[in-house]
Structures are given as C-alpha cells and as structure tokens.
Amino acid sequence: MDGSLAGFVRALRLAGVQASTAETIDAARAMALVGFDDRSSLKASLGVVLAKSAEEKSRHDRVFDLYYSLPLLLNDDAQSVASDSERTGDPQIDSVLDLTDGQKGRDALDTALRHAAARAGVDEIRFSSQATFFVRQILDELGIAPLEARLLKLLSETSAKAQAQAKVLDSARDLLQRQARALVEQRFELFGKPATENFMTEVAVRRPIGRMGPPDIERMKVAVARMAKRLSAKHSQRRRIRLHGQLDFRRTLRANAGLDGVPVNLSFKHKRRDKPRLVVVCDVSGSVAAHVRFLLLFLYALHGTVADLRSFGFSHRLQDVAAPLETMPFEDAMDLILREVGGGATDYGQAWVDLRNQHWDCIDRRTTVLVLGDGRSNQTNPRLDIFAELTERAKRVVWLCNEPPVRWGSGDSCMLQYRPLCTHVTHCASASDLERAIDEALQAYA
Amino acid sequence: MKHASNSPGLASIEAITAALASVGYISTRQISTALYLAHHLRKPVLIEGPAGVGKTDLAVSVAKALSFTLLRLQCYEGLDDNKALYEWKYGKQLLYTQILKEKIGHLVDKADSLQSAFGKLTDFQDLFFSRDFLEPRPLLQAMEQPGGSVLLIDEVDKSEESFEALLLEVLADYQVTIPEIGTIRAQVPPLVILTSNNTRELGDALKRRCLHLHIGFPGAELERQVLRARVPDIAELLLRQLVSFVQSLRDENIRKPPSIAESVDWARTLLLLHAPVLDETLVRDTLNVLLKRESDIQEMQGRLAALTQAAVDQSVGSI
Numbered sequence: 001m002d003g004s005l006a007g008f009v010r011a012l013r014l015a016g017v018q019a020s021t022a023e024t025i026d027a028a029r030a031m032a033l034v035g036f037d038d039r040s041s042l043k044a045s046l047g048v049v050l051a052k053s054a055e056e057k058s059r060h061d062r063v064f065d066l067y068y069s070l071p072l073l074l075n076d077d078a079q080s081v082a083s084d085s086e087r088t089g090d091p092q093i094d095s096v097l098d099l100t101d102g103q104k105g106r107d108a109l110d111t112a113l114r115h116a117a118a119r120a121g122v123d124e125i126r127f128s129s130q131a132t133f134f135v136r137q138i139l140d141e142l143g144i145a146p147l148e149a150r151l152l153k154l155l156s157e158t159s160a161k162a163q164a165q166a167k168v169l170d171s172a173r174d175l176l177q178r179q180a181r182a183l184v185e186q187r188f189e190l191f192g193k194p195a196t197e198n199f200m201t202e203v204a205v206r207r208p209i210g211r212m213g214p215p216d217i218e219r220m221k222v223a224v225a226r227m228a229k230r231l232s233a234k235h236s237q238r239r240r241i242r243l244h245g246q247l248d249f250r251r252t253l254r255a256n257a258g259l260d261g262v263p264v265n266l267s268f269k270h271k272r273r274d275k276p277r278l279v280v281v282c283d284v285s286g287s288v289a290a291h292v293r294f295l296l297l298f299l300y301a302l303h304g305t306v307a308d309l310r311s312f313g314f315s316h317r318l319q320d321v322a323a324p325l326e327t328m329p330f331e332d333a334m335d336l337i338l339r340e341v342g343g344g345a346t347d348y349g350q351a352w353v354d355l356r357n358q359h360w361d362c363i364d365r366r367t368t369v370l371v372l373g374d375g376r377s378n379q380t381n382p383r384l385d386i387f388a389e390l391t392e393r394a395k396r397v398v399w400l401c402n403e404p405p406v407r408w409g410s411g412d413s414c415m416l417q418y419r420p421l422c423t424h425v426t427h428c429a430s431a432s433d434l435e436r437a438i439d440e441a442l443q444a445y446a
Numbered sequence: 447m448k449h450a451s452n453s454p455g456l457a458s459i460e461a462i463t464a465a466l467a468s469v470g471y472i473s474t475r476q477i478s479t480a481l482y483l484a485h486h487l488r489k490p491v492l493i494e495g496p497a498g499v500g501k502t503d504l505a506v507s508v509a510k511a512l513s514f515t516l517l518r519l520q521c522y523e524g525l526d527d528n529k530a531l532y533e534w535k536y537g538k539q540l541l542y543t544q545i546l547k548e549k550i551g552h553l554v555d556k557a558d559s560l561q562s563a564f565g566k567l568t569d570f571q572d573l574f575f576s577r578d579f580l581e582p583r584p585l586l587q588a589m590e591q592p593g594g595s596v597l598l599i600d601e602v603d604k605s606e607e608s609f610e611a612l613l614l615e616v617l618a619d620y621q622v623t624i625p626e627i628g629t630i631r632a633q634v635p636p637l638v639i640l641t642s643n644n645t646r647e648l649g650d651a652l653k654r655r656c657l658h659l660h661i662g663f664p665g666a667e668l669e670r671q672v673l674r675a676r677v678p679d680i681a682e683l684l685l686r687q688l689v690s691f692v693q694s695l696r697d698e699n700i701r702k703p704p705s706i707a708e709s710v711d712w713a714r715t716l717l718l719l720h721a722p723v724l725d726e727t728l729v730r731d732t733l734n735v736l737l738k739r740e741s742d743i744q745e746m747q748g749r750l751a752a753l754t755q756a757a758v759d760q761s762v763g764s765i
Contacts, residue, residue: 020654030483034459041459044479052658054494232647264536 005031007123008067009050014194015063017056023049039068066190092146093169099142100172113183116141122184125192131184138180147173208429209290210402220431224294227435228301235276235442276445277308277366279394281355282321283373284313284342291402291428293334295372298434300325306442310362313337316344318354346376348414349383356386363390368441369397372428375408375415382414384421391421396444400428400437453594455512456485471500471507472671480659481508481637490617490638492602492648492656498705499661500672501641505598508637515595517636519584521605527612531622533581539574575626586622589632596637602652603642610652617655664706666693672706677713683761687724688713691757692736698749700742708736726754 009024019027030045043064051060099109117123120137147169154166201223204216212220251267259265280299282292292313299309313321319341324333355363363369369390391397399422401408401415408415419425426437455465462478484491493501509516519530550567557563582590588597599613616622620632640656642648664672669689673680680688688709696703704712712735721728729750737743746753 018650023654026487026489026657029487033483033486034479040475041479044476045483048476048480048483048491048657048659052492052653052656054660054662057658057660233650259536259540262540264540 003118004068008046008063010123011063011067011190011194012050012060014191014198015059016194017051017059017063019050042068063190066186069186090146090150092143093150096143096147096176097168097172100175109179112142113138113179116180117183117187122187123191125184125188126195127192128188130192131181131188134184134187135177135180138183139176142176142180144173144176205431209294209431210429212290220294221297224297224431225301227431228298231435231439231442232302234439235445275308276306276368276442277364278306278310278368278370278441279359279363280309280311280370280372281318281351282311282313282371283315283346283348283351284338285315285344285346286342287376288373288402289338289342291400291434292372294431294434295370295400296321296325296334297330298431298438300330302438310359312351312355312359313341314351314354315342315346316350318351318358320359345378347380348373348375348377349381349386352383352386352390355390360393363394365393365395367394368444369394370437370441371397371399371422372402373399374401374403374413375399375418376412377414379412382417384417387418388421391423396423396441397421398423398437398441399425400434401425402428404429453512453514456482458482465511466504466507467675469507469510470675471504471511472668472675473504474668476659477504477661480657484637484639484657487657488620488635490640490656491659492640492642492653493659493661494642494644495661496663496703496705497643498707499663500706501661502598502600504661505596505600505639505641508639509596509598512594512596514637515591515593516598517584517588517591517595518598518600520600521602521609523604523606525605525609528583530583530585530609530612531616532583532586532624534575535579535581539579542574577627580624580627585616586630588636588638589616589620589622589630591636592633594634594636596639599638599640601643602640603645603648607649610649614651614655617652663696663703666690669693669706669709673709673713676710677717680713680717681722684716684721684723685713686761687757688716690760691724691729691753694753694756695736695746698746698753700737700739700745702737702739702742704736708738711735724754724758726751729754 005024005028009019009027012019027046027049030049031042034041034045036042043061046064047057047060051057099112116138119141120134122134122138125131125134151166151169151173154162154169157163197219201219204212204219205223205227207216246269248267248269252263252265253261255265255267256263278299280295282288282295284292296311299306299311302309309322310320311322311325312318321333321337321341324336327333328336399415399418403413403415404427407413408419415425424440426433426440428434428437455461459475459478459482462481463473463475466473466478480491483489493504495501505518506516508514553566554563557566584597588595602610602613617638620635621629623629666689669692670685673685673689692704692709692712712732715732715735716724716728719728719732730747733743733746733750737746
C-alpha cells in the first residue's frame with residue numbers, strides 16, 4: 001500500500017465521512033483482496049467498508065472519483081511536445097523533456113507528478129490563493145530549474161536553431177505547469193476546500209444569529225443537522241433502567257406459575273424514564289424571527305429523540321404551527337409561518353390566554369415548555385398570573401431570550417417580571433447557545 | 447479457525463452474481479462485492495434501504511445459491527439473550543431433579559459426614575448444566591453448523607440498544623460464551639446478514655463492525671431484469687410500460703413509494719387479469735397493489751391519466 005489509502009481516508013473524513021482506524025484497516029484488506037484492476041469493484045468495495053449510511057455513500061463516491069482520477073490533462077493524447085529528435089543533450093533537461101513525450105512519458109509523468117506533489121506537501125493546501133505557490137513547488141521538485149536556465153539563455157540568442165529549441169522547451173514547461181496546476185486544483189478540492197468549509201461552519205455556529213449573512217445560513221443548516229445528531233445520540237439511551245437486586249415479586253410469581261411456583265425466571269423492578277415532551281412557544285415577530293427559524297430547525301432535526309413535540313407561534317394570537325412543519329419542506333413552512341403568524345403587534349399576555357384556552361391539555365407535569373422570545377410585549381398586560389399558572393402546571397419552563405441580560409427590563413421588556421417564574425432563563429444568541437439550551441432541556445429527562 | 451467452506455460460488459465477485467442469478471436474484475455489483483468481502487474478510491453485512499427492495503430476500507437467496515443452512519432471527523422489541531443465544535431447558539431440569547430425588551437421597555445416605563455428602567453431590571452437579579439441557583437459539587445454532595450457514599438477523603432496528611451490545615461479541619469473534627460450559631467458537635464462521643429499515647439510527651459500534659450495503663430503488667433496466675426473473679410469463683411490451691410507470695410514480699410526491707416487491711405483485715396482478723397493455727382504468731382499478739396508503743392513492747388520482755400515457759408512449763419509443 002503506497003499511502004494512497006491514508007490520503008483517501010483523510011479526504012473522506014474532511015468530507016464528513018466518519019471512517020475509523022479499524023475501518024481503514026478493513027479497507028486496506030479489501031483493497032489487497034480486490035486489487036486495482038477493476039475500478040468499479042474497488043469503488044464498491046471501499047464504499048461498503050468505509051461509508052456507513054446512504055448519505056456517506058454518496059460523499060464517498062464523489063471523493064473516490066476525485067481522488068482516484070488522473071488530473072484532467074493527462075487524459076488527452078495530443079500532448080506530445082518533445083519527440084526524440086529534439087533532445088538538448090543535457091541529461092538533466094532531457095529527463096524532464098522525457099516526461100512530456102506524449103504516450104511514452106505519460107505514466108512516468110503521472111508518477112513523477114505524484115511524488116513531486118507529495119514532497120511539496122500539496123495535501124496541506126488550505127486556500128485557493130496558495131495554488132500558484134504549490135505549482136511552483138511541484139515544478140521545482142520535478143527539477144525544472146536547469147530547463148528554465150537553458151530556456152532563458154536560448155531566448156537571448158537569435159539563431160533559428162536556438163529559437164526552435166526555445167519553443168520546444170517553452171511548451172514543455174507550459175505543459176508541466178498546466179499538469180501541476182490541474183493536480184494542485186484537484187488536491188485543493190479534496191483537502192483545502194472542505195477543511196476551510198468546516199472551519200467556517202465552526203465560526204458560524206458561534207456567531208450571533210441576528211448578524212448572519214445568507215451563506216452562513218446555508219452553512220448553519222449543515223451544522224445544525226450535525227449538532228442535532230450529536231444531541232440525539234446523547235439523549236436516546238435506554239428508557240428502562242433495571243434496578244439490580246430489587247425483585248419484582250408479583251411479576252416473578254406470575255412468570256413462574258407454570259413452574260409450580262419455583263422462582264426460576266426472576267423479574268427485577270425497573271424504573272421507566274419519561275420520554276421528552278416539549279411544548280415550544282415562539283414569538284415570531286420580526287426581531288426574533290431568525291432565532292425561531294433555527295430553534296425549529298433544530299427541534300425538527302431531533303425528531304427521533306423528541307417524539308412528542310408541539311410547537312406554537314404567536315405575535316398577536318397564538319397558532320399551532322406543527323402542521324406546516326411536518327408536511328412541507330422546512331423553508332416553505334417557515335415562510336408560511338412567518339407570513340401567517342408574524343406581523344401583528346406582539347402581545348405576550350394574549351398568547352398565554354390563548355395557550356390556556358385552547359391548548360392547556362397538552363401541558364402536564366411531564367412537559368417542558370420552551371419559550372423563545374425577547375419578552376417585549378408592547379406595553380400590554382403580560383398576564384403574569386397565567387404564566388405563573390403555566391409554570392405550576394409544567395415540569396419546567398425554560399425561557400430562551402435573544403437579548404443580552406443588560407437589556408432585560410429596559411423599555412417595554414417584561415423579562416425581569418417573567419424571570420422569577422421560570423425554571424431557567426438563558427441568553428441565546430448563537431446556534432451553539434441553542435444547542436446548549438436544548439441539551440439542558442432534554443437533560444431533565446435523563 | 448477453518449476458513450468457511452470454499453464454495454465455488456464465493457470465489458469471485460462475478461461468481462457470486464452468477465450464483466445469485468441461478469436462484470432468480472438479480473444482483474448488482476455493489477451487492478456482489480459486499481458479499482464477496484463479507485466472506486473473505488469474515489465481516490457481517492448490514493443492509494439498509496426502504497422496505498421491499500429485497501434485503502431479506504438476498505439472505506434467503508444466498509443461502510439457497512450456496513446451499514448453506516439459513517438461520518433466521520427476527521428482531522422485535524424485548525428480544526433478549528434467552529431468545530437469541532441459548533436457554534436452559536428449565537422444565538427438563540426440574541423434571542429430572544424430581545425423578546432423581548430419591549436416587550440422590552440414596553447416594554447421600556451412605557456418606558458419614560456432611561463433607562463427604564457434599565463431595566458426592568459436587569460430582570453430579572454439572573449434569574444439569576450440560577449440553578443435554580441447553581436449548582440453542584439462532585445465534586448459537588449458527589455457530590454450530592459444520593457446513594457453513596447464513597445467519598439472517600432481520601430488522602435489527604426493531605430491537606433495543608442493549609441487544610446490539612449483545613451482538614457485538616457474536617459478530618466480532620464468532621463465539622458465544624456460556625458461563626456454565628465455556629466459550630463455543632464457530633467451526634465455520636457463518637455469513638451474517640443484518641437488515642434494517644432505519645426506524646431508528648443504529649449504534650456506531652455495531653455499524654463500525656459491519657460492512658454497510660445500501661440497497662435503494664432499482665433503475666429501470668435492473669427492475670426489468672428482476673421482473674423478468676420473477677414473473678417470467680409477462681409480455682415484453684407490458685413489462686416495459688409497467689416499469690416506466692412505476693419509475694415515474696417514484697418521482698411523485700408520495701409518502702410510501704412502491705418498491706420492487708410491489709412491482710412484482712403488480713406484474714402478477716396484471717398477468718392474472720390478462721391485460722395486454724396498460725390503460726388508465728386498469729391502472730385505477732389496480733393502484734391499491736402499488737400504493738399502500740389511502741392518502742397516496744387519493745393524491746395520485748388526478749395524475750394517473752398523464753402518467754399512464756407517458757409510460758405507454760415511452761414503451762412505443764423504446765421497442
């Protein structure tokens with residue numbers, strides 16, 4: 001194995017396929033077994049061993065095609081620049097010229113390029129602006145310096161022979177340069193771009209949601225899906241915890257009635273954990289809309305873990321927004337919700353009244369209520385009495401506020417009045433804050 | 447450990463495809479490669495994909511093609527080691543104890559001290575926890591097949607996480623540990639196939655130990671081959687129309703797209719009705735074979751005429 005597999009696995013990991021060391025060893029064994037003769041068999045084999053979901057498979061296939069392909073230009077055959085008659089006599093220059101000799105030099109060029117690229121450390125490329133630098137490095141590694149020196153000398157001469165020779169050297173150099181560039185671009189696509197992209201996503205996760213541009217929002221969708229997966233892996237443990245040593249006497253008797261009452265099969269008592277039940281109440285007026293988008297994106301990505309999820313939006317009157325979110329594509333659903341529910345004068349008091357009158361039965365002592373809003377109620381009655389009733393009724397009430405604590409209580413903000421009634425109030429500006437808040441909310445069910 | 451019986455059907459990727467074809471299972475390169483690697487790397491294969499694309503059928507066909515014993519473990523919530531690995535035959539043990547009671551009294555009678563009576567009993571103790579009283583369940587049975595076997599662990603996503611942990615030892619080392627007897631190693635490691643419908647995400651530990659094969663909906667050409675193999679009597683024209691109709695139906699916005707099993711059922715239905723070609727009324731009357739949700743059927747009512755027409759037109763073009 002020539003280290004190509006290690007590079008391939010690194011490219012895979014950057015593309016988001018979680019291939020472990022054990023799997024890499026398996027891949028090496030599979031490679032030895034299948035061999036390199038049949039490309040489609042090799043691709044299928046590596047796919048079977050390394051990629052472990054449908055999504056990972058498609059990523060794997062993309063990386064495979066990119067990684068195990070010759071850079072573009074080697075594929076056309078009309079690239080013969082220097083034929084045998086046009087050698088210079090200098091062995092150092094001729095060895096470089098040999099590489100550009102069409103079909104004959106093709107395999108040698110491929111090998112030489114790859115080795116030069118490895119020595120130049122092209123796989124470390126991070127930004128597209130580094131491409132020129134690495135192309136130069138590869139050319140140097142190929143030993144192009146004597147050729148260039150000769151070229152420079154020939155260009156200053158005027159004889160026809162020198163001119164012809166200079167032309168050959170120039171086009172050979174040009175060809176090598178284009179080949180090297182194609183290789184560097186391929187490596188950038190494999191290693192540089194995904195690494196930069198992952199870094200940008202890490203940054204975006206910590207950036208305040210209100211200050212995000214459109215490209216960040218696209219990135220965030222990927223990141224949120226990843227975070228949701230992490231959370232759901234963490235919170236989907238066993239629901240039944242066996243209490244060792246505590247015999248469930250009634251069950252044991254019943255199970256062994258057929259065995260003459262001899263207690264052969266023992267049943268132990270166990271504790272059942274509650275499944276998380278969440279009721280989300282979102283202020284969807286303009287100032288909070290972006291946060292609502294991410295909170296809901298998050299919660300619906302957690303679908304498997306949070307089976308029992310109700311979501312309501314309000315600006316003036318409270319509405320159940322679960323139906324569009326469950327049936328339509330997420331973006332369309334959000335647009336519809338913002339159009340239909342948003343756009344009234346915010347009135348928290350009215351929202352609590354509506355919640356009590358229409359949806360009170362979905363809140364019980366096992367429910368966690370997540371409120372997302374800035375608590376600015378336009379000088380209307382905040383109806384603290386109903387809110388207090390709500391906190392009595394629910395297991396926990398967690399308020400996620402998009403404004404920093406210093407602004408709570410300023411102007412028409414009722415945050416300071418609501419705060420003592422809530423189980424927990426937290427400032428939620430970025431996506432990582434959201435992750436933490438949801439994590440805490442689910443923790444209560446552990 | 448002896449290598450699994452060197453069946454000629456597993457010698458190369460092409461041999462596997464051919465062996466599967468001989469029992470009527472049309473394999474793709476992905477599928478054959480996965481089986482080839484599974485056999486040679488001694489790894490289990492986890493197959494995921496929508497319902498009805500032939501995941502379970504693959505295991506059955508492999509067993510048939512290679513004439514291995516098929517052992518099937520259907521997973522469900524609450525499945526535990528008693529049902530999957532082995533169980534002691536409690537009833538038999540109790541019965542034997544009752545019968546031997548007097549004998550034991552007789553034996554102990556002759557002992558003059560408690561110490562020697564106890565010593566005498568210890569000699570017989572293992573009697574009740576020996577192989578005679580052991581009821582092997584599918585996982586243990588698979589380990590004990592002398593001629594190689596296919597172990598199908600069906601719908602592993604239906605079981606609980608704790609069951610996955612139980613599988614880890616069995617799948618990694620092909621051995622089962624019974625405290626009273628010892629560790630039983632597989633003479634010939636079985637070819638293990640796990641299937642999952644993705645009702646829940648399987649644990650990473652299990653996934654990492656398996657080869658992963660995803661079987662999706664087949665393309666038009668593959669689907670025609672499968673139908674030809676499964677419903678040999680169907681006319682070529684009807685087959686083409688049927689396949690292109692089903693293919694376009696999968697692109698529509700429906701909850702449960704028809705899979706290959708439904709296509710086969712539909713082909714059989716049409717054959718039974720002696721339909722020469724597709725037409726709109728025929729499709730309307732038999733749509734419940736393809737679509738299993740009332741809401742999907744309602745959704746498609748308006749589009750049937752157009753889809754049928756497109757399928758008929760396409761088949762004319764291709765013949």
